[in-house]
Amino acid sequence: MGVTCVCQVPVSEGKSVQQTVDILHKKLEQLGAVKQGNFWVDCETYHATGNATGQPSKLLYVMHNSETPLSCMALFEGGPGLSADANFDVLMVKLKSHFQNAKGHKVESRGVRYRYCDFLVKIGTVAMSSSARGISVEVEYCACVIPGDCWNLMKEFMQSFLGSNTPELPTVFTSKAEGLSVPVDCMDTMSQYLELFGRVRKQQVLPGSGVR
């Protein structure tokens, strides 16, 4: 894998989520990007049912990514995270008397995966309880794992189809103590999705936005 950048693209004025997604698809195809299957990223929320110490507990997020289908990522917002094999899901079932799955909070992003030379672009519709809440765009530069070395190139590429919606360098990279020269891993991508999903969760439902 390479350096990734995940951002939210606002729905164009007067357009629906689907129409905005279609516009992005068209722009990418005009650039010469080729469709290469679909992708999905999902996020389950778990909350502790109560601990003996009585201190408030944080929410635990368990995420999956079609790019790493045999893995499962467990994260705390702004806190530690781990990647594990799919048996972690089985473990969460065993833990259900201590951690409850807040079913209504499940967020996922699904969409089309494009390849443009060394870049992978994933345009997804972010949905919560099957109502579309927004659009996610993930850009991955597969040829490099050091954010500091390729960010300018990635930014320039994103400007070509996102225009003024091009994001700044993700905070997941800037907040690392070791700086921009440490290699990225799959957790960096997932933290960015988690941040995006958190924003989307707080957002109002878009009118007339049923998906699928």
Add this chain to the structure above:
Amino acid sequence: MEAPPVSVMPVTGGAINMMEYLLQGSVLDQSLESLLHRLRGLCDNMEPESFADHELVYLLKGQQGNPFLLRARRSLLHPPAPWHLRYLGQPEVGDKSRLALVRNCVDVSASHGLPEVLNEMGFRMDHEFVAKGQLFRKGGMKVVVSKLSRVLVPGNTENTEPLSLSYLVELSVLAPAGQDTVSEDMRSFAEQLKPLVHLEKIDPKRLM
């Protein structure tokens, strides 16, 4: 605050309902060599795998009921290898005729952030130890002969002291629930190790 609706989520991956069939025994240090020699002869024709693992046992205490126990292991010989997280259920009771201890088992490979995540989840480390030994295989059966050592200074695996003057011997098989014939194979294999070691069905609750 009202809790969000809860339901059991459909498991997308992973192996659900795997059972561990287990027989345990021990040998005194001075008898180790003859047991290893016998195992080399009986087991699959391969060099036994040597291992040195650091195991941390974590407990999650709820408001009621028994604490939830998880075992996290890391290899001291291969530090970059993933951590191994293991959940073991209560031994299945009721069937006295069963030849081996049977309990639910979930094995998870996890990245190195595991201790921090367990801590954040509310788990607290209860105790830790170092296990050094050898692993033999015979088909699906696993024979682990290991020396358990107590960790004298928390977290420091260099500074240990053997727990006893013997080696723990465990014969185990992982199989889906309901495959009770494996325990018969285990029993006949255990017979062949007598009188060097007596492998028995030991209820861990009896030892508490």
